[in-house]
Amino acid sequence: MSSEIYRDMILDYYRHPRNYGSIEDAEIKVQESNPLCGDDIELYIKFDEEKNVKDIKFKGRGCAISVASASLMTELLKGKKLDDLLSFSKKDLLEALGIETLGLNPVRIKCALLPYKALKIGVYSHIGKKLSEEEKHILDYESESQQD
Template sequence: MYSEKVMDHFSNPRNVGEMENPSGVGTVGNAKCGDIMRMYLDIDENGVIREAKFKTFGCGAAVATSSMATELVKGKTIQEALEVTNKAVMEALDGLPPVKVHCSLLAE
């Protein structure tokens, strides 16, 4: 069973799309289920993430965790963003079913 937050971030994902002229782009995949996430970051001159966008190919939990991850890193420094764990993403979503925990690893 998914939490209301997971369902909200799946049905209405935040920050979806590509970014023109990003400061950085990262792509990760999960061999377990084939999910792939690409994240785009716009970072200011002080190393603070101004904007984050994502494109995810995967299940609803993968989309929801990608959406929440972009929300969690915006406004953080690069170092602070690197410290955001999959556990933090899951907690922000009020949890994931055990069989979907691997989806949160995309955000780490």
């Protein structure tokens, strides 16, 4: 049943978003939105000298799933290396959210992946890789877990 997604953990991450806010001198600043529902996220990442995530924050408005996802994602990625951000997969995020097996419909999976899309676009542009429209499309549409 898909309403099982709204269990305490998700609601807690939604109501009390971790790492909410912005970082003035962030190396990565990216804004992504889901035109379907008007959800909107800004993601900020600041690295230390060894290219580890020193700070990561997000802000924006969205549904419980997208906000909880962003909230949890920032928590997972704090302290991680740049390479870890590159290898971080949809599967990693969906598993952490515990929604892989819930049979959530593709529209709502897209909500969960909005922060992921922002992350990938931000990180790729940081290392000088520009994503084509097609690659961006794959980021939010293909809900199956796959290696990026």
